[in-house]
Amino acid sequence: MRNWLPVLLLIALLCGLCAAMPVLEPLFRGLQPDKARVIYQRESLFFLLGHHLMLVAVSAAVATLVAVAAGIFATRPSGRDFLPLVSQVASIGQTFPPVAVLALAVPVLGFGEAPILFALMLYGLLPILRNTLAGLEGLDPTVREAALGMGMSPWQVLCQVELPLAGRVILAGIRTSVTINIATAAIGSTIGARTLGDPVIAGLVNGNTAYVLQGAILIGLLALAADSLFEALERAWGAGVAIANK
Amino acid sequence: MIELKNVTRRFGDTVAVDGIDLAIETGEVCVLVGSSGCGKSTTLRMINRLLPHSSGEIRVDGKDITTLNPERLRLNMGYVIQGTGLFPHWTVARNIALVPRLLKWPQARVDARVRELMTLLDLDPDTYANKYPAQLSGGQAQRVGVARALAADPNILLMDEPFGALDAITRENLQLEMLRIQRQVRKTTVFVTHDIDEALKLATRIAVMDQGRIVQHDTPENILRHPASEFVENLVGKQDRGLKLMSLRPVRELMTAHARPRPATPGADALGEDDSLREALSVMLCRNLTQLPVCNGRGEETGVIARERIIRDGV
Ligand SMILES: Nc1ncnc2c1ncn2[C@@H]1O[C@H](COP(=O)(O)OP(=O)(O)OP(=O)(O)O)[C@@H](O)[C@H]1O
Ligand SMILES: [Mg+2]
Numbered sequence: 001m002r003n004w005l006p007v008l009l010l011i012a013l014l015c016g017l018c019a020a021m022p023v024l025e026p027l028f029r030g031l032q033p034d035k036a037r038v039i040y041q042r043e044s045l046f047f048l049l050g051h052h053l054m055l056v057a058v059s060a061a062v063a064t065l066v067a068v069a070a071g072i073f074a075t076r077p078s079g080r081d082f083l084p085l086v087s088q089v090a091s092i093g094q095t096f097p098p099v100a101v102l103a104l105a106v107p108v109l110g111f112g113e114a115p116i117l118f119a120l121m122l123y124g125l126l127p128i129l130r131n132t133l134a135g136l137e138g139l140d141p142t143v144r145e146a147a148l149g150m151g152m153s154p155w156q157v158l159c160q161v162e163l164p165l166a167g168r169v170i171l172a173g174i175r176t177s178v179t180i181n182i183a184t185a186a187i188g189s190t191i192g193a194r195t196l197g198d199p200v201i202a203g204l205v206n207g208n209t210a211y212v213l214q215g216a217i218l219i220g221l222l223a224l225a226a227d228s229l230f231e232a233l234e235r236a237w238g239a240g241v242a243i244a245n246k
Numbered sequence: 247m248i249e250l251k252n253v254t255r256r257f258g259d260t261v262a263v264d265g266i267d268l269a270i271e272t273g274e275v276c277v278l279v280g281s282s283g284c285g286k287s288t289t290l291r292m293i294n295r296l297l298p299h300s301s302g303e304i305r306v307d308g309k310d311i312t313t314l315n316p317e318r319l320r321l322n323m324g325y326v327i328q329g330t331g332l333f334p335h336w337t338v339a340r341n342i343a344l345v346p347r348l349l350k351w352p353q354a355r356v357d358a359r360v361r362e363l364m365t366l367l368d369l370d371p372d373t374y375a376n377k378y379p380a381q382l383s384g385g386q387a388q389r390v391g392v393a394r395a396l397a398a399d400p401n402i403l404l405m406d407e408p409f410g411a412l413d414a415i416t417r418e419n420l421q422l423e424m425l426r427i428q429r430q431v432r433k434t435t436v437f438v439t440h441d442i443d444e445a446l447k448l449a450t451r452i453a454v455m456d457q458g459r460i461v462q463h464d465t466p467e468n469i470l471r472h473p474a475s476e477f478v479e480n481l482v483g484k485q486d487r488g489l490k491l492m493s494l495r496p497v498r499e500l501m502t503a504h505a506r507p508r509p510a511t512p513g514a515d516a517l518g519e520d521d522s523l524r525e526a527l528s529v530m531l532c533r534n535l536t537q538l539p540v541c542n543g544r545g546e547e548t549g550v551i552a553r554e555r556i557i558r559d560g561v
Contacts, residue, residue, distance in 0.1 A: 146331025149296055149404075150344055150394070151321035164335050 003232040010225035014218065018045040021214060028210035038210040040199040049218065052195040055113065055185045056226075059120035060178050067125045068170060071132025072158065083133075090130040098123050098184045106191055116188030116195075123184060124177040131173025135166030168237050175230035182223040186215070196222065247272045248293060248402065248434065253302035255288050262288040264458035265302065272401075273432040277445040279481065280455035286438040287328060289455075290404050293436065294323050306402070321345060324395030324433075326405040330387045332379040338364075338390050339375040345398040363393040367423065385416040392420075396427070403435040409444065421447055442482055446470070446490060454478050466494055492560045493524035497540055500555050507546035516541045519548065523560045526551055 021039055028038040073079040074086040098119055105115035139162060147157040163170075186197030196219045203211030248270040255263040263285040270276040278286045291297040293304060295316045304311045311319055324345075332341050339360050346356045364371045367389040379387055392408055408424075409417045421444060428435070428448075439445055445452050446466045453463040454477075462474040470491050473479040482490065498519040510516055516539045517526050530538060530553045537552040 140331075140334075142327055142329045142331035143333060145296065146325065146327045147333070149291075149294055149320060149325035149327060149331075151317045151319075151323075151348055152344075153317050156348070161333060161335075165333075 003235050006228045007225060007232055010221060010228055014049070014221045014225055015046075017218060017221065018049055021045060028213070031213070032208060032210040035206075035208055035210070038208070040202065040211045040214050042202070043194070043198060045196075045199075045214075045218065048194060048196050048198055049222070051193075052182070052185055052197075052219075052222065055117060055120060055188065055193065055195060056178060056181050059117055059124050059181060059185075060174065063121050063124035063177060064128055064174055066121075067128035067173075068132050071129055071136060071170075074133065075136040076154075086129065087133055090126050090133065093122070093126045094130075096123075099187060102187060102191060111192040113188070113193045115191060116185065116193045120181045120185060124181045127176040127180070128170065128173040131169050131176075132166070135169030135173075136162055138169070139165055168234055171230065171234050171237060175227065175234070178230065179223050179227050182226055183219060186219055247305075247307055248436065249303075249305040250289075250293075251303045251305075253289075253292060253304060254300050255285070255292060255297060256300045261458050263292070263299075266455075266458075266460045268453055268460060268463065270434060270436060271450075272434050274450040275428060275435040275437060275448055277437045277439060277449035277452045278455055279439055279442055279445045279452060281440060284455045285458040286440075286455055287406050290406050290436060290438055294320050294325060294404055321348060321398065322400045323402040323404055324397075324400040326388075326391050326395045326403070326408040328406040328410060328438075330379070330391040332387060332390055332394070334379050337376050337378060338369070338382070339371075341379065341390055342393045342397050344394055345400075349398055351398075359397060360393075363396060366396075366427065367393050369393070385412050385420070388412065388420065392424075396431075399431075401434060403433045403437075405435065406438045407440070408437075410439070417444075424448060443490070443493075446482075446494060454481060467491065470494070488561050489524050492527065492556070493522040495523050495560070496520050497523060497526050497551050499523075500559055501540045501549040501551040502555075503549040504547065507542065507544075507548050510539065510541050510545055510547040514539060516547065517551065518543070523556050527553065527556050527560070530556075 022041075025039055032038050070086060074083045101119040101122055102115055105118050109115040109118060143161060143165070144157060147161045148154070152160070185193075185195050186200060188195045189197030189201045196215055199211045199215035200219075201215075203209060203213075203215065248268075250266055250268040252265050252267060253263060254261065254265050266289065268276070268289075278289060280286055288297060292299045293306075293311075295311055298312075306314075306319070333344075336344075339357075342360045342363055343356045346359055351359070360375070361371045364374065369386060369389055374382070374386065374390075379390070382390065388408055392405075395403060395405070409420045412420070425448065437445075437448060446469075449466050451463060451465055452469050453460050454469065454474075455461070456477050462469060462478050464472075464474075469478065470482055470487050473482060496519060497517050500523060501519075515529060515533060515535070517529065519540055519542055526538060530536070535553070537550050539547045540549045540551055542548045
């Protein structure tokens with residue numbers, strides 16, 4: 001339970017801020033005295049938060065499925081030939097800036113959610129793929145040999161031995177992916193997706209620092225909440241593995 | 247019964263196993279010895295199909311193994327791997343229960359079997375059943391590895407240096423346990439080691455391997471008495487073959503038995519009937535004695551053994 005306390009606190013703070021941003025008006029007024037409005041009210045912050053989360057969750061789910069499947073495939077005897085290629089893609093792709101992906105996707109997919117979803121998936125895939133490969137390749141080969149040698153089928157070895165043992169590393173990859181994508185998703189506001197980046201962009205366009213700050217705080221809190229959620233998940237992942245890794 | 251006929255295994259250009267012929271009778275302990283890299287583990291892995299053989303034929307109980315389902319084949323072959331290969335995320339009990347669970351035994355039977363095996367291998371179930379492999383010592387982990395291989399009572403045991411990397415005392419204990427278990431539950435066993443003393447102690451027959459070939463396949467006694475080549479002679483130790491021969495024979499064979507067992511003299515040095523002639527001679531030389539009493543398992547003195555006799559007839 002102690003593991004989950006920070007997560008709950010951060011989520012409570014996030015929701016609290018979304019609901020009660022107007023209460024902080026005096027604070028933001030001090031920051032930006034020259035503007036008539038200092039609290040972003042064009043759209044409900046809950047709506048933006050929900051949308052932002054949806055974009056990240058959908059892209060993370062797809063990226064996880066694809067990356068884990070590709071990682072598993074590349075480490076099977078039948079897919080071994082692709083392993084160098086897959087691991088190169090995983091490491092090179094990471095050096096590609098997300099804005100560039102967006103710029104390339106817009107002409108093809110148009111404005112709105114589609115290009116940002118595409119960019120998030122592509123970008124979120126890489127850390128997961130890299131960690132899936134590292135996790136599966138890093139297993140003690142004697143464990144795999146024993147598992148097969150004792151008569152487990154390749155499928156049983158994968159589900160009962162390899163994935164549980166590599167799970168923490170894969171989970172760490174998903175954590176990196178999600179945290180990065182919570183920040184990256186905000187860029188979606190520049191091409192018409194509704195996200196917590198909206199107040200930031202509006203603030204930048206109108207020279208309203210208070211708006212920028214409100215968006216940034218919420219995005220930061222969301223990233224922190226997600227990060228601590230994954231930290232708690234990693235801790236909860238099998239006491240045995242934790243002991244084995246000591 | 248396991249038969250290898252002209253079996254070869256290549257890795258690219260290197261020939262790891264080079265046309266070997268080997269027949270292992272049911273209930274026999276066949277020990278593969280040889281220096282590092284001579285193809286022992288490769289031979290073992292071909293028998294359970296972890297590695298396919300490049301050419302030749304392997305039969306288990308008359309059936310060509312390439313015609314059998316690999317998982318089915320392996321479920322009937324306990325496998326103790328070089329370096330334990332225990333699952334780090336499973337408890338000791340769950341590790342041992344692996345094969346019974348794959349075979350879908352009822353839970354109660356699995357639990358009973360796990361306790362039975364842990365007791366057999368001298369691991370207290372109450373203390374160790376719920377520990378994780380990382381919490382065990384090297385010797386305990388190797389015992390768990392042996393227990394896991396024995397769990398579903400397979401007909402065949404493949405053991406790849408199961409007692410490697412252990413101190414001499416633990417190793418000796420495990421060897422004695424293995425001999426005891428083997429007397430209770432005769433299994434067709436292929437045992438890999440590079441320790442010739444271990445081979446002499448455990449083997450029904452020894453197969454000496456060198457660079458992928460079997461250079462001699464015979465009983466420990468014949469290997470010692472008639473080494474087939476210079477290589478085998480060096481392996482068994484040119485100088486102390488006599489002592490090694492003595493270590494194959496128990497004291498019982500040369501002792502002068504009493505008409506009926508009598509109570510042992512308390513405090514005196516005594517040998518067990520199953521101790522080797524080598525140990526008997528060693529004790530006598532050390533204590534400067536010309537004879538020693540011999541006791542049976544119940545602690546009664548059943549005879550005496552004389553130094554003269556060992557020196558005259560021991561080899
Ligand atoms: N997967 C592999 N790929 C390439 N070569 C291999 C492979 N496995 C084994 N070999 C080679 O085959 C030869 C025999 O190896 P093997 O593992 O059978 O030796 P071993 O007798 O068990 O040695 P040790 O006592 O050190 O365990 C060695 O020369 C080794 O380099
Ligand atoms: Mg080996």
